[in-house]
Amino acid sequence: MSTFKDPSAVSSYQQTAQAKVPGMAALHRMTHILLAESVPPTGEVLVLGAGGGLELDAFAKAQPGWRFVGVDPSLPMLELARETLGANTSRVVLVEGLIEDAPMREFDGAACLLTLHFLDPDTRLQTLRGLLQRLRPGGVLVIAHHSYAPEARLRWLRRSAAFASIDGVLDERDEASVAVMADKLPAISEEDEAALLEAAGFTEVELFYAALSFRGWVARRPLFIGPGEADKVQG
Template sequence: MATASADAARKFDPGRAAEYETQSRIALAGYDACHELSACMLAAALGQGAPAHILVVGAGGGGQEIVTTGALEPAWRFTALDPSEPMLDLAVAKLRQHGLLDRTEIHLGYIDDLPVEARFDAATLIGVLHHIPGDQPKRELLRALAARLKPGAPLVLAGNRYAYASRPLLLAAWAERWRMHGAGVDEVQAKLGKILQGADPPHSEAAVATLLKEAGFEPPTWFFASLFWGACIARRLSSKS
């Protein structure tokens, strides 16, 4: 898993980090709504106002998971984890701007770098899994995450969940999304080419459910969709040690 995750992290260099927030909102129609609903799902699962420690895997960029959830639940603390230093630097700046840095532990690295005895009340994995090539590394990442959650703890998992070539109409609509925001024909094709070469999403919602089951999670509940993107919540099995 470390090699696959390291390969994924290298894509998020300073150039990509600098444009991340703007480009993410174009690539994902409903970017803010997805994060808002993720926060609402976690609050519903954990209970309003209850103290909690949330693991945010792939927190780099705008740190939007923490910004949104931290505003909803002032008693929650966070551990922000990301292997890309440029992306993590952006998140730190955003958390400082929103007054959330004192509620957040910052870790540059991978899930395996966290102590196994760490037990979080919940976790998020948003925009990460489709950057991990191959099913086995995806399983290993989810298992490592499950091992650091309390039994019954919820995980919000969001990302692309279809093989791109399997949904040509969605792919064409994605191209139109870029055109809608001013990209020319050549730029649209370049963006699609980068996406197709740089990610390996699970091939269906059923495939996501299987990966979660194999890692020790209950069946997921899906709550958001936008073209290839989907978001779900699943609890770590209570019986898993």
């Protein structure tokens, strides 16, 4: 994810992300609705992969009583988030790092958008367990990112690239970008995504968003952790 430390990539991130992710504003609105099922009017939300600040800004505007912790490994992207939030920055604590660097306390809800597809399955599982540990019982997690079966990756990534192009036609540069993404993104299938959430200890795993190569799920930390599930919460 060194791209997100490159000044030109950071400066253009918000524009390019909104062009590449179908219905990004609607995704933020849906995520807010799902979080609000668990987060009270004065609750606290953990946002992993918060660089850029688009989702933090959307949540803060929709819920003036919520407080946030935003975590991201890229300091330049966190600075962009600070600029995006403006006056709402006072309600947000921004942390440079990974899930391990997030405060170890029980948040009312958590979101991780356009981030987990960068992680291999083992690292992703550990990250999901870290999110579970930082949710109160009954707390909701919302995630969304690229997800497709490995054998279908080129087909779906080409469709997403066509969506992001001006005329829906891929040129050589687009094809090269697709090839790089197909090679470097450790994206996995919908079935494996749901299985990872369950292996991390989440329940009530539901698909809520599907847009070309992107998928989104909502899941919940159980109200009660049985003896066999305790190891998942402890990591």
